[in-house]
Amino acid sequence: MMSIETQFENQQYKLRQMLQILMRTxxxxxxxxxRCCSVTLVESHILFEVKRYNDQKGTDLSLNELxxxxxxxxxxxxxxxxSLVDKNLLYRTHYNNDRRYLSIYLTPEGERYEKELGKELDSYVQEIFSNVPSEKRMQLLESMxxxxxxxxxxxxx
Amino acid sequence: MMSIETQFENQQYKLRQMLQILMRTxxxxxxxxxRCCSVTLVESHILFEVKRYNDQKGTDLSLNELxxxxxxxxxxxxxxxxSLVDKNLLYRTHYNNDRRYLSIYLTPEGERYEKELGKELDSYVQEIFSNVPSEKRMQLLESMxxxxxxxxxxxxx
DNA sequence: TTGAATTAATTGTAAAATACAAACATTGTA
DNA sequence: TACAATGTTTGTATTTTACAATTAATTCAA
Known part of the structure; x- marks a missing residue:
């Protein structure tokens, strides 16, 4: 019979392993x-995060924060x-109240790209989600x- | 009132976003x-995956598969x-039954490193897991x- | 109010990671 | 045995990356 502590350790260990595999996948x-949208992984992360931040906070993001x-x-x-500015996907100007900071936000084309990228990922997630038994789906979302x-x-x- | 389809789409969208943020974190x-174990991210993935494969399957991993x-x-x-062979963390020999394939497995020192890396990650996961309400923990593990x-x-x- | 310290971003530089294509090694097959 | 197929390595050029030094803007203090 396992002690409570050992059980807890095992759970963590299992969670870590699962997270590692999931992350890599x-x-x-x-x-x-x-790749499909002809940007690099980091570029896609930038687009995603800038969009998310602007939407949620209503303010622009500085380079440091990002x-x-x-x-x-x-x-x-x-x-x-x-590189993203050159591709006309991002605007980068100086923040007026303190011109040391940057204001970074998406151009209309950047918005389109971000949406496109999201759709691409959604299609993968759709497939994965469809392989989750329907009675487990709500629980999965809640757990995440x-x-x-x-x-x-x-x-x- | 949302249609079933729209609900499903929203769920996927939410799952995707959560996965993206989680992955990045x-x-x-x-x-x-x-970094703490003075290997790169990819090197750590190699160590992790080689170890996992050897443990689970009992056979060695080829370069192509990896x-x-x-x-x-x-x-x-x-x-x-x-680079990992040079650091004495991996063995790499040719598989005897078909000498085109590689047999890759951890050296004793590689095993130690892999364990060390795991502990490092475990400590992060431990902190995260401790912030999960205890009554939600089993459900989280199951969902993962x-x-x-x-x-x-x-x-x- | 001016000059030093602080903070944010950029650039110079060198090192590391990466992919594609070609080469090499081994095995299967006609 | 020749040659096609498969797995790995190497040549090469590009890209990514970080550290340190620099530039620009602001704050703080004498």
């Missing part, structure tokens, strides 16, 4: 989806943004929500 | 964990493996399992 899908969210260095991000909330509460993330 | 943790699992080209993987099973069934993955 999904990152491959993301790469493929991005690089922290994406886990890349400022210099890398600066060049990636340049619980997990995300926990992630947001955690200092490590 | 977790990949940053993985990067950090790998590159498909990790979503990188053969040439990239070949060099990454070389369901999701993984669905992923494995899906052609796109």
């Amino acid at each position: 999904f990152s491959i899908l993301e790469k493929e989806g991005a 690089s922290a969210k994406l886990g890349v260095s400022n210099s890398t991000l600066s060049r990636q943004i340049q 929500d619980v997990l995300l909330t926990a992630v947001e509460k955690s200092d490590c993330c | 977790f990949s940053i943790l993985e990067k950090e964990g790998a 590159s498909a699992k990790l979503g990188v080209s053969n040439s990239t993987l070949s060099r990454q493996i070389q 399992d369901v999701l993984l099973t669905a992923v494995e069934k899906s052609d796109c993955c």
Whole structure:
């Protein structure tokens, strides 16, 4: 009979393994989806995050904030943004109240691309979701929500 | 009142978004964990996958199989493996029954590294899991399992 | 109010990762 | 035995990346 502590450790271990496998699988899908829309993985992450941030917060995102969210260095991000500006997918101007900061937001074409990318990913997720027994679907969504909330509460993330 | 179809679409959309955010967060943790153990992200994925495959299947992994699992080209993987062999973390020999294939497996030191990496990630997951209400934990584990099973069934993955 | 310290972003540079195509090695087959 | 097929490696060029130094804007303090 396992002790409560051991059970807890096992659960964590299992969760970690599942997360690892899931992450890898999904990152491959993301790469493929991005390829289809002729952007790189990081570029797709930028488009996604800029869109999400603008929608949710109603304000623009600075380079510093974005690089922290994406886990890349400022210099890398600066060049990636340049590339997206060149492709006419992003606007980048200086924030008027403090001209050190950037205001980054999507061009109309950037919006289209972001939507396109999302659809590409949705089609993968659709397939996966269709393989989830229908009686488990609500539970899955709820659990993912619980997990995300926990992630947001955690200092490590 | 939403139609059933629209509800279904919304669920997928939500699942996709949650997966995207989760993936990004977790990949940053993985990067950090790998850094701590002075390997790159891809190297850590190699160690993880080789270990997992050997444990589960009891046979060694070929380069072709591994590159498909990790979503990188053969040439990239070949060099990454070389680097891990140089660091004495991987063995790479030719499979005797068909000497075209490689047998890849962890050295004792590789095993230690893999375990170390796992612990690093476990500590992150531990924190996240501790922020999941205890009455939701079993459900979360079950849901992740369901999701993984669905992923494995899906052609796109 | 001016100059130093602080903060945000960019750029110079070098190293690492990556993919494609060609080459190499081994095995299967006509 | 020749040659097609399969798995891996290597040549090459491109891309990505980070660190450190630089530039630009702001804040703070004497």
